[in-house]
Amino acid sequence: TQLLEQSPQFLSIQEGENLTVYCNSSSVFSSLQWYRQEPGEGPVLLVTVVTGGEVKKLKRLTFQFGDARKDSSLHITAAQPGDTGLYLCAAINAGGTSYGKLTFGQGTILTVHP
Amino acid sequence: DADVTQTPRNRITKTGKRIMLECSQTKGHDRMYWYRQDPGLGLRLIYYSFDVKDINKGEISDGYSVSRQAQAKFSLSLESAIPNQTALYFCATSDRRVRRSGTGELFFGEGSRLTVL
Numbered sequence: 222t223q224l225l226e227q228s229p230q231f232l233s234i235q236e237g238e239n240l241t242v243y244c245n246s247s248s249v250f251s252s253l254q255w256y257r258q259e260p261g262e263g264p265v266l267l268v269t270v271v272t273g274g275e276v277k278k279l280k281r282l283t284f285q286f287g288d289a290r291k292d293s294s295l296h297i298t299a300a301q302p303g304d305t306g307l308y309l310c311a312a313i314n315a316g317g318t319s320y321g322k323l324t325f326g327q328g329t330i331l332t333v334h335p
Numbered sequence: 336d337a338d339v340t341q342t343p344r345n346r347i348t349k350t351g352k353r354i355m356l357e358c359s360q361t362k363g364h365d366r367m368y369w370y371r372q373d374p375g376l377g378l379r380l381i382y383y384s385f386d387v388k389d390i391n392k393g394e395i396s397d398g399y400s401v402s403r404q405a406q407a408k409f410s411l412s413l414e415s416a417i418p419n420q421t422a423l424y425f426c427a428t429s430d431r432r433v434r435r436s437g438t439g440e441l442f443f444g445e446g447s448r449l450t451v452l
Contacts, residue, residue, distance in 0.1 A: 225377075230375065254439075254440070262443075262445055263425050263427070263443025263445055263446055264441070264443050266440045269439075309377060311441075313439050323439070323441060325370075325377035326377050327376060327377045328375075328377050
């Protein structure tokens with residue numbers, strides 16, 4: 222079982238600040254996903270990264286996959302109150318009968334104050 | 336209407352009671368999952384099913400059972416609920432048709448909050 226360590230667990234910042242959330246493992250990921258969850262709702266996929274060194278951008282969010290595919294980061298530029306939520310990374314087993322089964326990190330609770 | 340629907344959304348019960356959480360989906364996906372969410376622990380997989388006749392244990396299946404009644408329905412049962420099963424439970428689905436990039440996106444329901452007193 223892959224163990225995913227996500228940090229920080231809590232992040233409280235002011236509107237306009239930048240932030241980075243990290244997701245690390247001692248194992249190599251087949252691929253990795255980032256989800257965002259708002260109160261009272263289920264997680265929603267933000268992005269999937271597959272290739273080592275890959276960088277994907279989603280408006281003010283930048284996702285990076287480490288070259289060795291053991292770590293990933295989510296960077297938010299100029300955070301807004303609407304970015305508030307729980308951010309979860311999840312590693313994917315992309316082979317064999319376990320395809321699609323994800324292991325989740327502990328999550329980062331982000332609060333952006335106006 | 337939500338593509339993945341969970342019932343009930345909230346339930347308070349007593350220790351020793353039998354509880355069933357139900358999940359139905361209109362996405363046409365073969366794969367369905369039950370996760371449990373606790374603060375600081377992320378989402379942990381309880382059971383998953385890749386087809387109607389397929390049931391697999393996840394990392395925390397003890398104390399739980401599931402039934403895949405049809406492609407669109409996957410229910411989770413707690414035969415004798417205990418207080419440490421108090422948590423937020425999520426049902427999710429995914430499409431077995433995999434591209435080489437293997438996105439494996441999960442589509443979640445809105446969650447069922449269970450409190451065991």
